[in-house]
Amino acid sequence: GTAYYYRALAYRDLGNYEAALKDFSTFTANYSAHPRWGDAWGEKAFVEWYNLGSYSVAAKTLLDFVDGVPNSDLSADYLMSAARIYERDAKYEEALQVWARVANEYPGSEQASTAVFLMGVIYFRNNDYASALDSFNRSLSLALQVEEKARAYLWLGKAQQKLGNAQAAMDAWREGQNRDPGGYYSERARELLIEQAPFRPPTSSNLTPDLEAERRDADSWVRLTFNLPPETDLSGLDVLASDGRVIRGTELWELGLYEDARLEFESLRSELESNRDAVGSYRLISYLLDLGLYRSAIFAARQVLTMAGLDEHTESMMAPPYFSHVRYGLYYSELVIPDAQTNGFDPLFIFSVMRQESLFEGFIQSGAGARGLMQIVPSTGGQIVSQLGWPVNYDENDLYRPDVSVAFGTHYLANNLKLLDGNQYAALAAYNGGPGNALEWKRLSGEDPDLFLETVRFEETRNYIRNIFEIYVIYKRLYGTAQ
The missing domain is CATH 1.10.530.10 (Lysozyme)
Known part of the structure; x- marks a missing residue:
């Protein structure tokens, strides 16, 4: 059966979609024990809707798979895909029915909360705010991740607002803003609380931070955090200056061979990370910034914070400003x-x-x-x-x-x-x-x-x-x- 599967993929890539479907159909009908059998159903459905525009046929392909092997690890995903295909084809009732199946038949799955949430979005878009509210409440109850909870609260607030329940809307957004600090839905809920449009610019900005002064403050923090002697000089590469990767990387960069240079510096940075060498990583930041290899400098700054125990986003923002201004820099x-x-x-x-x-x-x-x-x-x-x-x-x-x-x-x-x-x-x-x-x-x-x-x-x-x-x-x- 392997030959049928890979020939189908080849036909697809060559644009011979009918031949691809024929081989996918032969494969799915006759080789159910093959490790690629489940994947082939999804590949077949993709060709049907994306390449040939046969939305209903594609959705049926996925639903047939689920009906045949409901306990497959792919079944909940394929139901989600089938519903999305119906939604793309503006068959909203069919989409709602399939999303409901995800929540009802796979309530403990990662997809369940999102399936009910998407039902709520369809209801909301069709001005059925009461049904939307019910869906968002159920999505909240099924949510496994903090992002899903924040998402549900944001939309509960929007549905309550449409229903004229201003206080309930505010309460939902207050809950939402605290569920996933720094995450999209929590930050957007915070904006809705103050009636602020997204992407509103600040009234004014300081676009000229003093990185040199901030670096000196960061030096003191690094010495304290990693128990270094007070007299430790962190201004240069120290022993890293003689590392062959620094020497080669610098020469390659000066020759304009930027990708080759990056590979040298990334090899060093990754080694410092694996060895939990916070001081070496910190020294490397400044050198990379001066060179112009900003991506690697950003990663080096992040790994110093991780070694300091500041893994979470909100924790990392409590480090000296130098680290944030490197990671979110005003480059170019x-x-x-x-x-x-x-x-x-x-x-x-x-x-x-x-x-x-x-x-x-x-x-x-x-x-x-x-x-x-x-x-x-x-x-x-x-x-x-x-x-x-x-x-x-x-x-x-x-x-x-x-x-x-x-x-x-x-x-x-x-x-x-x-x-x-x-x-x-x-x-x-x-x-x-x-x-x-x-x-x-x-x-x-x-x-x-x-x-x-x-x-x-x-x-x-x-x-x-x-x-x-x-x-x-x-x-x-x-x-x-x-x-």
Whole structure:
């Protein structure tokens, strides 16, 4: 049976979808003992809905699997996928029925709370706020993770608000803000409590922190935390300066071989982490910052905090400001600040997007071909250069240039923001998942940003928006002087 399975995958990758389905069908009908048998049902359903647009057929494929092997580890996931397929096809009643099956047949599963939550979102979108309230209450009772609890409370508040129960809404948001501090749903609940729109910029910001002074304070903290003699000099690499990886990495960096240089420094950083060498890790931070290898510097700062016992986000923010200003830095500020202001953005918002996109590593390329600090794909870059008329003699490799990447990224975000009527959730969704998809999600959700997020059908894009929201909250707390 192995040959059928892998030939089906090959046909799929070649775009011969009918042949792929034929082999998947032969495989699923005859080789139930094969270790890939369960996966093949999901692969088959994906081809049916994604490649061929046969939504109902795909949903039935997944439901047939669940009906045949209800005790499979895949069954709850496949029910969730079937419901999402129905929802994509605007068959909301069928989606509701399948999501209900997840909660009823697999109440202890990781998917149960989310299934009932998504039922609530459909009810809310259809203005059935009483049914939405019931679903969000049940989602809360099934929640296993603090994020799920915060999510349920946020939406309980929104449903109560729609039902005219202002006090109950406030009570729900107060509960929600404390469930997952720093997490998207808790931070958004905190905003709803004070009637604040998402991504609201601070009244003013300090974008010129004194890292040198903060480093001196951090030196004292490191000596105290890790029981070092008071006279210990932490200003240089010390013995690390003679490490071959530092020597090779520095030379490679100066030659412009950035990826090779990164591998050398990452090898050293990982070794220091494995050896729980907090002092070596701390020394490395400053050297990497001076070099411009910001991603590795951020990881080195994080591992020092972990070795100090500050694992949780809220704990890590209690360390000296130097560590937070390294981890959430204002890198490339000479480019970001003017480009952000030219395009009407708070610079802290653009820093947040850049951190999510590349972690300030300008020489990287994603699997999808996106390049540079703001991860622009060449096709989008070609469109932007025709709009800006810059740079002269543009080449796709220019996307690795920080000045080009920042200018293109902020311009593209601004274009999407205009296209989507100033909705920043939708603009971010367009940046990550495409403008056409963002327009459709906006059509379905109206002007409610919270509803927009839950209407986004790509998990990657939902996570993308949430992550940038969380990062922006941190940037505002670090650099914003007033709200």
